[in-house]
Amino acid sequence: MIDTTTQGFDPFGAGSSIIRLHTPVLLEQIQLFHAGDIVALSGTLYVARDAAHARMAEALTAGKSLPFNPEGQVLYYMGPTPAPPGRPIGSCGPTTASRMDPYTPMLIERGLRVMLGKGYRSVAVKESMLRHGCVYLSAVEGMAALLAQQVVTSEVIAYADLGPEAVLRLEVIDFPAVVVNDLYGGDLYISGPAQWARTRGTP
């Protein structure tokens, strides 16, 4: 379900138009995304970073199942701070996505629809996204304490021994992110700087 009104939700204080997205995610929903759009995610986010990706790759190689079925899901690259008493989670901004690039196509091929992190993706990942229908969003790392306010529940679902790198399932409401790579080859990390770069001497 998508609506593009802000309904009082204003995570960046920008008053800009926001696309609301509820999980699980259908291909038709992310077809409406364009690089630079602000998205508010609600529903389930699966969380995995470096060590968990390495272990998921081992599981697939060994013919075992993944901790979650990626089909139609959102995967968030993140390792939170410990939850203070009475809170579901600590600060929870994104980590650098490119470290997960070697493991990413295997998840996209299994139906992953949305990835949430920060920083560039590899050419191989971007090709896989276009081929199988997956978009990449960036959250803002320096908004980590603010993002924690949008998390309703957090649960370790696998690899608890990895500590801050365990696989988590979060339930979130209006979790803010920006579309970086859309389904049409749009890449905010290229188009954004290209729009604002200037040569000395020019106004």
Add this chain to the structure above:
Amino acid sequence: MVDRVSSAIRDIHTDVITQLVRELVLQASLEVREDHRAALCRALDSEESALGCAVLRGLLANADVATRERMAICQDTGYAVVFCELGQDAHLVGGSLQTAIDEGVRQAWRAGYLRPSIVASPLDRRNTGDNTPAFVHVDLVSGDQLHLTVLAKGCGCDNMSALTMLTPADGRAAVIDFVVETIRKAGPKASPPVTIGVGLGGTFDRAALIAKKALTRTSGQPHPDPEVATLEREILDRINDLGIGPAGFGGRVTALAVHIETSPTHIAALPVAVNIDCHTHRVAAGVL
């Protein structure tokens, strides 16, 4: 002949060092330093991109929430770098300096619900569980005080840092190009707007150390040497021409400040180290 000047030796107990390190880590991790907040406000004034302004407003709102809720500003609570300026007339009693600092880090990480992010070995990658050891640098100075500066250094931006050994013939222009190119390559990965520490001169190791230390300077305060201050300004302008912008989404403000520290060097050498700190710039200092 030895000229003996008598001087009183002052005892500093390491328990007090532990206590101060604990306080400084918590302050740096949960509260955005006033000079950094001011730099973010100035950035918001000069940013022209709507998304860039949105990110800067988000960073300022996050600072308020973190302080109010006593939550870490960022989930990568970083590694604890502790710069010590130890007066040579001070005498540390009670235990070793490293142990005292590590205990302060351990206590702060527990009390502040900070994320343990240190592994004991770069190969087996086992987490130490309490973010120790701290990375401690000691300079012996005159006097009998101990100045401590804690930098809670995020790693995404540290990973994008770089060092090169230029030659004297490469000169000033190559220094500028190397710093600008390092930031261009880092792009969104360094979580801009960044603060940049540059170590210029010295040796391979000294350049990296003074680049890191340069990060702890009051944000945007120019170097006292006008020639160096001009270079800082020039590099900052070139970097902000890159258009990377807040969070790498495009915009005018890619860096908040460039701080250069210089050191005497060899006739054959022109080392340049660039240490990047992300938009979560965490520094706190105190004196014993």
